[in-house]
Amino acid sequence: MKTTVSENGKDHSAGYQFGAFKGVFTPSILTILGVIMYLRFGWALGSLGLWPVLLIVTVSSAITFLTGLSVSALATNRKVAGGGAYFIVSRSLGPETGTAIGLPLFFAQALSISFYVMGFSESLTAVFPQWAPRLAALLSLSPAATAFLETHALETIGIGTVLILAAIAYVSADLALKTQFVVMAAIGVSLVAFFLGGAPGGTPDPNAYIPAGSGFWPVFAVLFPAVTGILAGVAMSGDLKNPATALPRGTLASIMTGYAVYLAICLFLWFAVEDRSRLLHPMIVGQVARWKGPVLLGLWSASLSSAMGSLLGAPRTLQALARDRILPSALGRGYGHGNDPRLATALAAGIAVVGLLMGNLNAIAPVLTMFFLTAYGLLNISAGLEELVGIPSWRPTFRVPWWLALIGAAACFSTMFMINPGATLMALAVAAAIYVATKRRNLRTQWGDMRSAFFTFMIRQAMAALNERGVDPRTW
Secondary structure, eight states, X not given: OOEEEOOTTTTSOOTTOBOHIIIIIHHHHHHHSSHHHHHTHHHHHHHHOHHHHHHHHHHHHHHHHHHHHHHHHHHTTSOOOTTTHHHHHHHHHOHHHHHHHHHHHHHHHHHHHHHHHHHHHHHHHHHOTTHHHHHHHHHTOOHHXXXXXXXXXXXXXXXXXXXXXXXXXXXXXXXXXHHHHHHHHHHHHHHHHHHTOOSOOSOOOGGGOOOOOSSHHHHHHHHGGGGTTHHHHHTTGGGBSOHHHHHHHHHHHHHHHHHHHHHHHHHHHHHHOOSGGGGGSTTHHHHHSSOHHHHHHXXXXXXXXXXXXHHHHHHHHHHHHHHTTXXXXXXXXXXXXXXXXXXXXXXXXXXXXHHHTSOSHHHHHHHHHHHHHHHHHHHHHHHHHHHHHOOTTOOOSSOOOHHHHHHHHHHHHHHHHHHXXXXXXXXXXXXXXXXXXXXXXXXXXXXXXXXXXXXXXXXHHHHHHHHHHOOOGGGO
């Protein structure tokens, strides 16, 4: 029996009607300029040196830029409703392929919450190492409870932070995004304090140093999530007033801004810190800055805002899947004038809590890298094939050459294999399993995708090739 899938977003609230700056650039740039910039750029420089790190930043940003071009082309061809990357891929390559990337992307976005909150917790415990005994004394906790707090400090702070952020996102996305303008100001002040600094003083605790990375690609895997913030803006597509204008402008502006800031930070850190071993200290950015306070405020603000961006994006991906009748309809229900997906938000927060138990930043980052690169690759394939086939309905106002989009896709998948072939095969196997499971449901959509046009294109090319070769007597 076939299940009819309705066009997503057609019968639902139009959302908040944000513009390019508030709805796309702000969540994207605040996710880009996040925890990795503050806590792992120094570690990467201390592990590999200046030129390899500049290469990582450039290659990562180039992959994201190519994906941003593809997203811009796809977004200007038709109205993009809620669901961001899932919506774009499903309307181009069909609901099966969309689901194969939509579900992993939801879990990646949910784990991103854990990733950013873990960065916040790590820095907070580094600055206030005695918080647990003081809190235990204030609450008159037992020695066993005090020992538990000290042993599980990161997890305790992290879970409490996730619950607070989830409560804000649960009430209203508009309230959450309004707070991000304050966060942007805090990050700007922290960068000013950093670039006015110089050589770090004092003698840091060697026990606080992070072990150096074991090679180019493992370090690449840790740093790549720093450039994945564009999906935070794309995921807000259903809440944009004019997605065709807002998505290209906000996405490409955030990528170029983030790349410029990253290059400047790497160069400044390298020439400011003569003792290369000190670069392995997680708080080296604060030690270099003229004033440590603004850097800490910027770090905490960026970590929390990045977590909030993922907490807003992940539920909307799940909401789009539910509204396409791929997941239970309860997950697609919206609340309030902004159509907030509260049940999906609660589920994303629950996964984030589980993710906090996985380990530190370096353990979570490679998992995120694989999922995001898979999503990026399929977005590039969608744009490349649409341009190559050239069906009449493909009329984007922002055009990208098909070969450039497919180069972006090839870069994504080849990078995945270079980082970890086993994890790449596992990620692709998960996507394939979801595809097969969705295919077996025999979904029938009310929108057209490009698959039939692609097969027609291939047949036309084959017939043209046969015509050029002429008739062979052996195959008459």
